[in-house]
Amino acid sequence: MKKLALDFYRRENVLEISRDLMGKVLVTNWGGGITSGRIIELEAYAGAPDRASHAFGGKLTDRNRVMYMDGGVAYVYLCYGIHHLFNVVTHRKNTPHAILIRALEPLNGIPVMLERTGKEEPDNSLTRGPGNVSKALGIHTIHTGFSLRSKELFIADDGYQYSNKEILTSPRIGVDYAGKDALLPFRYYVKGNAFVSGKPK
């Protein structure tokens, strides 16, 4: 297991980084032990020109400030008053690119995830959907701005790779308000994986 280098996150093409993040392992290690999962679904948010992005038009607020930092940090925020959503900030300072992690395939610390989510048995809903991912890994808004190379939170490469045939793209979910940009195929997911959110195809 090798932590991804900062250069990985600081490239200019957010779609290329998204594709490369597929199959990598997201790890948290706080309050209860290590929990980790393989990234099997995500969405790219391409900064100021992207209507669906929180940073559309170069908007800068206290909430989205970390999106403007150098790549390689976490951006966590609360949605619908209930769900914590975890993003990876990419590109360089002042270019607010981000990638939303939508689903994982659980690897380590499943008992801890069950405890956090209040479930008895592991099932497909444990880490399906961005709200559940954060819940299972214990990610909260206080973790926004965290480095992705810290001891408590990081993304690693364990050598596993999905082939191009296994990865599909689609429009992003829940961004109908973004007009034309809602149709962009910026969502990546693993074909046939039971943890992918939305309707099975």
Next chain:
DNA sequence: GAGTAGATCCTCT
């Protein structure tokens, strides 16, 4: 299996 409503609170205008 498909469709819909309700939860619930922070952030921005």
Next chain:
DNA sequence: GAGGATCTACTCA
């Protein structure tokens, strides 16, 4: 004061 990068449970068929 309004609305949101969502999830779950419940209804009806």
